[in-house]
Amino acid sequence: MPLPTQPYKGARDFYPEDKRIQKYMFSKLRSSVEAFGYEEYDAPMLEPLDIYLAKSGSELVNDQTYTFTDRGDRQVVIRPEMTPSVSRMVAAKRNQLNFPLRWYSIPNLWRYERPQRGRYREHWQLNVDLFGEASIAAEEEIISLASSVLKSFGATNDMFEVRLNSRKLMEYLAKTYLSLEDVKALALFKLIDRKNKIDEQAFNEQAMELIGNQELVDKLASFLEISDISNVPEELKDAEGISELKTLIAHLASNPEIGKVVFDPNIMRGFDYYNDIVFEVFDTHPENNRAMMGGGRYDGLVELFGVEPVPTIGFGLGDATLLNFLQVHELLPDIKAETDLAVLLLDDEFGNSQSLVNALRSQGLNVAVDFSSRKIGNKIRWAESRGIKHISVIGQNEIDSQKLSIKNLDDGYEELIELNAVGQYLKN
């Protein structure tokens, strides 16, 4: 029986035309984060299960990880997120590293989920983290950078919106304002995190179960409607987190490079390790109105590895959500093939043309050679199908004269060029 040809469910094959788009996106991501002084790192695809058990949240670990036992009896996981790995790496060199660190990576991550639009079992994610800065200026840099990443693709300020919240404020809300004990507070946060996936009645019923007081449930519901930080109720004016949120929003609003910045008490972020400011960047396009980027402060993760704590803030951006954003806003350019010239040999004597082809490549040209024995018309159609713009038919005449006829397949224009000048000619 023949072997099946489809890729693993929920994962993607990248044919050259797909990979070209990914390379374009990753190159823009790299240059825009490096503009802020961030340096790339990487970590292994496999990690011990333990590093996710601590703080990644039970849904991820219990239902969505690719976990197995290796041939040496170790329980390992294919990384579902990068934050525990990078925290491990920082902890391993806690005493040698000179903070602050500005680090980024574009790892592939695996989650066992039902595949749907913009959600795959294997996806790539830009991860950007700033280690060793406790001040709110770190939040400001990270959110400016997140915005700058989108702008580097040609996005304008109206295409996205930054939504901010504070885990500290939400803790205060749950414990002081709603008088919930720890376990119920955590359950309430998970409920808020799910709020846009369930209807209003279900939300109210489940909130009532946790809070047990209709007046407080109503207070919660109206709190969750607030989008201007100065509108929080009097009792929360001095709550923890409020002044940081105010400062941060004011600073971000004064930066003309950033789009709309709003307070959004519904932003929780799934991971248990966030402890202060959390944020998401939303696509404002009506057909794709959803979170693209998410992040926040997680000051307590590095210390789980037995070292002094390191204040940290970071965010992630998935490749599929970025692609959806670029497509829906028509920001994706036509990305051309890397090959500059197809050399079509008149006869199939490959060796004879070798020094001519070497000379073209030494001029910095990417040259594909068709040395097959098929008809020249087929060779031209092949070059077209590869997306190669220029061709040159080469026989003994061209090898002797050291002059090539270069044809542009787009407009049919043809010109005779000295071998040594072809690089210059095609680069102009």
Added chain:
Amino acid sequence: MPLPTQPYKGARDFYPEDKRIQKYMFSKLRSSVEAFGYEEYDAPMLEPLDIYLAKSGSELVNDQTYTFTDRGDRQVVIRPEMTPSVSRMVAAKRNQLNFPLRWYSIPNLWRYERPQRGRYREHWQLNVDLFGEASIAAEEEIISLASSVLKSFGATNDMFEVRLNSRKLMEYLAKTYLSLEDVKALALFKLIDRKNKIDEQAFNEQAMELIGNQELVDKLASFLEISDISNVPEELKDAEGISELKTLIAHLASNPEIGKVVFDPNIMRGFDYYNDIVFEVFDTHPENNRAMMGGGRYDGLVELFGVEPVPTIGFGLGDATLLNFLQVHELLPDIKAETDLAVLLLDDEFGNSQSLVNALRSQGLNVAVDFSSRKIGNKIRWAESRGIKHISVIGQNEIDSQKLSIKNLDDGYEELIELNAVGQYLKN
């Protein structure tokens, strides 16, 4: 108990200084294969076990794979090699693709092996394949390309050697010259593949067990000593594979871009899918005398996916073996940090300097901002430790005057530069 900080056994953490080297290597690999018209593709990290069972060889599949059952009860493998994945992709679009295809990838691969120098459980491998060309010109292109990859790092012709063999010749040798039946022929090939790992006596004993005739074992032993194809014994002069080997060696030897090319009947390559020419590129350095690249023709793999066969030849080059080669020949340059300038703020008011920093970045500069409240001496030491060559201390004066004092940390030279001219100044 704190979590352990070391990476998974046999895998590597890439801190920025390590990743920088990998990025340098991958960038050279990409540009040198793209110079030959090759296009990048990628495939998922996980594949069904079946695609390796067919032709990858039992040692790899039974002892070295990371195999497990996913939450949907599928038996999956973390890819130990890329060839079955790319064959699957080609088969999936067999009828739409316009051959020949020139494809490459730099996947990470996993094998459960005992870690040792230059051998890791996770490694990256440049994979280059030419699909749809049956003529020996394909071998010539692929081996020229393999050589060109090494040359792009500054290698000279004397630093490496191409060793060629033919599976067809070896089949003929085993079946006609040594009169072995199929099973014993295969066992002999595995024995030859192991030959440099065991001593001469053990080799002769095991060969005797298979062949059962001392005269023939002696004939085999002297055959395996041959390095000049014209020295093969009279009875093998017309054997299958001989004329292709002769043509290929003559063509390659006439290309001044390629180093020494020899016939080596000991080259078998482990995978069962090779069916014709096989080759390895050896490092000639006395401290690292071993195979770096390996490849060959595998015309029968694509058809296992139920489509018409596609003649194919390809090779692989691992990141760790490449790094050893570059190190032992002192070809690895000093790779500098991507950050061009560290802006050290005199006070910790980040927002105030934002437009000045935006202006620097819009000039194409990579700028890291130190907005911490520590002393300026500590900020300078931090920039040094990050490998950043230029610094500029910024206070209200600089923001008002729009002039920056740029200091070179290497030689201490300092100059006052107009804000708008800093990009130009630092790029020169």
